Amino acid sequence: MTPIEWLVLAIAALAIGVLYFAWTVRMTVVNPTRLELRVGETAVVEAVLFRKPAFRSVPERTQGTVKLSARSSLVSVTPSEAGTSHQTAAAFTVVGAVEGEGKAFVLSGRSRHGDHASVEVTAKVTSAG
Numbered sequence: 065m066t067p068i069e070w071l072v073l074a075i076a077a078l079a080i081g082v083l084y085f086a087w088t089v090r091m092t093v094v095n096p097t098r099l100e101l102r103v104g105e106t107a108v109v110e111a112v113l114f115r116k117p118a119f120r121s122v123p124e125r126t127q128g129t130v131k132l133s134a135r136s137s138l139v140s141v142t143p144s145e146a147g148t149s150h151q152t153a154a155a156f157t158v159v160g161a162v163e164g165e166g167k168a169f170v171l172s173g174r175s176r177h178g179d180h181a182s183v184e185v186t187a188k189v190t191s192a193g
Contacts, residue, residue, distance in 0.1 A: 089116040089123065090180040092130065092173040099168065099187040101139070101160035110153040111146075113173045113180050128175030130154040135169040137162055138187050148173075160189040 065073075094111045101107055111130040114123040127149045132141055139158050146154035156171070168187035173180035 090114070090173075090175070090177055091116075091123070092171060092180045092183050094171055094183040094185060097183060097185050099139070099158060099185065101158070101187060101189050103160045103163060103189060103192040105160050105192075107158045109141075109156045109158055109171075109185060111148065111156070111171050111173065111183070112153045113148050113175050115175065115177050115180075125150050126175045126177060128173055128177075128180070130156075130171050130173045132156065133170045133172055133182075134167075136167060138164050138166065138189050139168045141169055158185075158187070160187070163189050163191055165189070 091114050092111055093114055094109060096109065099107055099109070113126050113128045113130065115126045116123040127147070129145060129147050132144045135141060138161060140161050142157050146156060148154045165188040166186060168185050170182050170184050172182035
């Protein structure tokens with residue numbers, strides 16, 4: 065390769081690296097994402113919104129709203145929408161409704177920075193006795 069080709073290749077690699085590092089990431093962190101309940105049993109699922117600002121390597125918490133969507137009949141979830149702050153998580157109460165296993169619901173976040181990635185929560189609900 066000629067020196068000009070090497071220079072163009074180096075500039076392209078540098079540009080890709082800068083764009084990757086500058087990419088702003090918005091995520092929803094949910095704990096737990098897998099539930100094992102009995103019918104009628106209650107659990108709490110918490111969600112926190114994070115944002116990795118451009119040119120920073122560490123995500124930081126942000127305030128916003130977490131909404132419940134795409135729910136199945138396996139569980140009952142309340143509330144359908146909850147707010148988060150820089151210090152607090154959105155809390156959702158989950159009650160086992162019918163026996164089964166699979167996708168239970170999806171939580172998606174929204175903040176002043178835009179939409180955050182959605183997270184799917186799965187559940188295994190067994191009989192009460």
